[in-house]
Amino acid sequence: MQLLDGKLVAQAVKNELKAKTEALKAQGKKTPHLAAILIGHDGASETYVASKVKTCAEIGFQSTLIRFEADIGEQTLLQKIKELNEDENVDGILVQLPLPRHIHEEKVINTIAAHKDVDGFHPANIGKMIQGQPAYIPATPFGILLLLRHYKIETKGLHAVVIGRSNIVGRPISILLSQNTPTGNCTVTLCHSHTRNLKDLCLQADIIVAALGKPEFLTADMVKEGAIVIDVGITRVEDKTKKKGYALKGDVQFETVAPKCSYITPVPGGVGAMTIAALMQNTFLAAASGEVRG
Amino acid sequence: MQLLDGKLVAQAVKNELKAKTEALKAQGKKTPHLAAILIGHDGASETYVASKVKTCAEIGFQSTLIRFEADIGEQTLLQKIKELNEDENVDGILVQLPLPRHIHEEKVINTIAAHKDVDGFHPANIGKMIQGQPAYIPATPFGILLLLRHYKIETKGLHAVVIGRSNIVGRPISILLSQNTPTGNCTVTLCHSHTRNLKDLCLQADIIVAALGKPEFLTADMVKEGAIVIDVGITRVEDKTKKKGYALKGDVQFETVAPKCSYITPVPGGVGAMTIAALMQNTFLAAASGEVRG
Numbered sequence: 001m002q003l004l005d006g007k008l009v010a011q012a013v014k015n016e017l018k019a020k021t022e023a024l025k026a027q028g029k030k031t032p033h034l035a036a037i038l039i040g041h042d043g044a045s046e047t048y049v050a051s052k053v054k055t056c057a058e059i060g061f062q063s064t065l066i067r068f069e070a071d072i073g074e075q076t077l078l079q080k081i082k083e084l085n086e087d088e089n090v091d092g093i094l095v096q097l098p099l100p101r102h103i104h105e106e107k108v109i110n111t112i113a114a115h116k117d118v119d120g121f122h123p124a125n126i127g128k129m130i131q132g133q134p135a136y137i138p139a140t141p142f143g144i145l146l147l148l149r150h151y152k153i154e155t156k157g158l159h160a161v162v163i164g165r166s167n168i169v170g171r172p173i174s175i176l177l178s179q180n181t182p183t184g185n186c187t188v189t190l191c192h193s194h195t196r197n198l199k200d201l202c203l204q205a206d207i208i209v210a211a212l213g214k215p216e217f218l219t220a221d222m223v224k225e226g227a228i229v230i231d232v233g234i235t236r237v238e239d240k241t242k243k244k245g246y247a248l249k250g251d252v253q254f255e256t257v258a259p260k261c262s263y264i265t266p267v268p269g270g271v272g273a274m275t276i277a278a279l280m281q282n283t284f285l286a287a288a289s290g291e292v293r294g
Numbered sequence: 295m296q297l298l299d300g301k302l303v304a305q306a307v308k309n310e311l312k313a314k315t316e317a318l319k320a321q322g323k324k325t326p327h328l329a330a331i332l333i334g335h336d337g338a339s340e341t342y343v344a345s346k347v348k349t350c351a352e353i354g355f356q357s358t359l360i361r362f363e364a365d366i367g368e369q370t371l372l373q374k375i376k377e378l379n380e381d382e383n384v385d386g387i388l389v390q391l392p393l394p395r396h397i398h399e400e401k402v403i404n405t406i407a408a409h410k411d412v413d414g415f416h417p418a419n420i421g422k423m424i425q426g427q428p429a430y431i432p433a434t435p436f437g438i439l440l441l442l443r444h445y446k447i448e449t450k451g452l453h454a455v456v457i458g459r460s461n462i463v464g465r466p467i468s469i470l471l472s473q474n475t476p477t478g479n480c481t482v483t484l485c486h487s488h489t490r491n492l493k494d495l496c497l498q499a500d501i502i503v504a505a506l507g508k509p510e511f512l513t514a515d516m517v518k519e520g521a522i523v524i525d526v527g528i529t530r531v532e533d534k535t536k537k538k539g540y541a542l543k544g545d546v547q548f549e550t551v552a553p554k555c556s557y558i559t560p561v562p563g564g565v566g567a568m569t570i571a572a573l574m575q576n577t578f579l580a581a582a583s584g585e586v587r588g
Contacts, residue, residue, distance in 0.1 A: 123420075124417055124421055126421035126424050127419065131417055187488070188483065
């Protein structure tokens, strides 16, 4: 069993971006600039945004954090996004999800200019991605592809089972793995809450992507010997033995599943670490050359 | 075995659109107007476009057919599309594919205003469709959904195997069948030329959508008793016993497969007939209320 080490690969991606950013600066070119909008004080969102801002600093990107209280009006938020769309100094814009209930997520995402949508959530980006046109790929699926690429995993002809059909992970990774690309050409089965024989399907899988958000859902009896397991889940589970009072659990029961796998991602230090690296990659691309397919 | 009668259902859709269009006119509202662009003289394209124009007339839509010779310059074509985008009298625009080699298909499709893209090929439409936002669904997949809806087929929890990953049929129908909608909630496996165990997968399927363009590819030994089979293929195969010199063949070997099925579409008179009805539905929606999800 080989660990797909997200921390290691993310560091390699960041080192490369750092070198490229220094080269840009040495040429007198503009520093890539990510603007992040954070609304309210949700603990996980705070952590994610802080980590993105810190990573920008590590790489040498400029970043701007814009904070609003949870009772912000939708119009104020949309107006801010429009300003950032117009601001030539800003290359990438992200709005940390989830949003407060009174704000319409779809409207917010659709307002971000597609060429600055480094999260890859804008419908124009999703549509282009599907058609194989240059596009920002959503950060988590893009991170998974970067991992597969780093470990030179030959995906062609493999049967991938994706569990979870969310717009930000399950759906796009199911599409990307089935496309005619070096990290694609899988036969892909997309499963969800209405899937009847999930265990049988998983047992057929050469690759399983668990992206349903249920801690330790995927157990050893659902996994074929030699499978590649990608764990997208990251849930805080109460754990009084930990200083923070919780442990982070993936969607995979790592201890029992790992011994059967050819490759597996740990949680933490797997897909999560890659997500930020992928976001940085998108931001660099936004600054360097506009839209580029990952 | 029950035939999914595309001719019958298409006629029902067209009758309904005709009544609605008459109602629009009676209210003094604008007649829906489809503009079709045909380039060159390909036999199949001529037939398709003629059929679309004729169907417009049947329903009471206005239609405009714009013809160019195969040596038209790309700029001339793009300019014409931009004019149609601006023309308030035109509700829907379609450019009949395939295009001559010197013209960049992607550029042409991206130039059509998304809100007039009744073929549903524009990336913004594809992206919105995926995110469950109001969008024009590509005509062939939309036609399949209309068929399933008409026959009140309960798709939830069924395992659908889609053969073929084209941007206009296989890919979008694989997405639509897996979405959380009344004609969705299937577990979907998308297969293509790199799929290793296609027969095994097909034998597990409750629904098979054959959309690979190989005449009589799907044979009885690949189909489980009671399956629903949707045949998207339509290929001209030489047949000297026919007046035209060819017969139309689907991707399914109908004679041997049909007896095993609970439902099956014939060719012709199945999905093909529905495609035009779905296009008309999109055109009506474009005229009546802007973008609407089918």
